[in-house]
Amino acid sequence: MAEERQNSARYESLEESVFKTLSHQTRRDILRVIGEKRGATFTEIKNSAGVEDSPSLSYHLNAMDHLVVQKSGKYLLSELGYDAYNLICKATASTQSASIISSLRKEIPAVIIANALIWATALFTVSTFEGRPHQITTFSFAALWFISNTILYLISARVRQRKN
Numbered sequence: 001m002a003e004e005r006q007n008s009a010r011y012e013s014l015e016e017s018v019f020k021t022l023s024h025q026t027r028r029d030i031l032r033v034i035g036e037k038r039g040a041t042f043t044e045i046k047n048s049a050g051v052e053d054s055p056s057l058s059y060h061l062n063a064m065d066h067l068v069v070q071k072s073g074k075y076l077l078s079e080l081g082y083d084a085y086n087l088i089c090k091a092t093a094s095t096q097s098a099s100i101i102s103s104l105r106k107e108i109p110a111v112i113i114a115n116a117l118i119w120a121t122a123l124f125t126v127s128t129f130e131g132r133p134h135q136i137t138t139f140s141f142a143a144l145w146f147i148s149n150t151i152l153y154l155i156s157a158r159v160r161q162r163k164n
Contacts, residue, residue, distance in 0.1 A: 018084060021067060024060070024063075030068075031068075031085050034076065035081075035082070039074040045061075108155070119144070
């Protein structure tokens with residue numbers, strides 16, 4: 001029982017330490033640099049992460065000792081560091097997806113209107129150059145307009161669904 005509590009306390013301590021480390025933007029940047037390059041030298045990290053001075057970088061690397069290991073002059077991600085790097089990548093991708101969905105959601109009504117105008121222009125152009133369109137031509141244009149607007153509607157519904 002005492003051993004379980006000790007293991008639980010050790011786990012909570014590690015969890016707190018990881019989240020405290022990741023709460024600092026510079027450390028997340030350092031983790032990204034090392035993860036993207038699959039290992040980096042002190043100078044590479046300093047330049048890529050935008051850390052201005054060497055003492056600051058040393059401070060941050062020391063604070064990341066459970067996420068980063070040093071071997072042969074390069075800093076590499078530990079197993080836990082690799083997991084933290086993946087978490088950051090997934091969070092970034094999720095944030096970017098939400099941003100894209102938000103911008104698409106704002107643009108869908110304009111796209112539907114533009115779609116209708118394009119089809120109306122196509123129908124007008126055909127009737128101007130070809131004379132009065134045959135019934136089958138008009139029906140084909142109407143069917144294509146309906147299909148393209150249905151596709152746009154389905155896209156907008158999916159965007160709304162993802163947002164919720």
